[in-house]
Amino acid sequence: QVQLVESGGGLVQPGGSLRLSCAASGIRFSLYAMGWYRQAPGKQRELVAVITSGGVTNYADSVKGRFTISRDNAKNTMYLQMNSLKPEDTAVYYCHAQWLNAFWGQGTQVTVSS
16 A cells, blocks of 8 residues: 655744655655645645656755755655745645656645744
8 A cells, every 4th residue: 555644744934944754655665756746725736846766856946945855765755855934835735756656645734924
């Protein structure tokens, strides 16, 4: 059974930092491209960042220079380090795995507010 479990969300003040984790099980993690998506209330789900199986990364323009995606294949875990958070980063953040199939996590809430 495939599971993607996000953790690390929460409430943070503007300018603060959070690190999200996505722990994967039931897949050959190292073969999958992994990504973070987010969905704010009333908006469509959007890509935040992706990292290929080879470690190549890509970011949405809105988070470039502030967020860093990484992966640890030995731990079957992906991370998203989020710095200089803004209120507009408030959303549910979802983990995504893509290879022959695609899988989603349940999401973790990130709220940026003073």
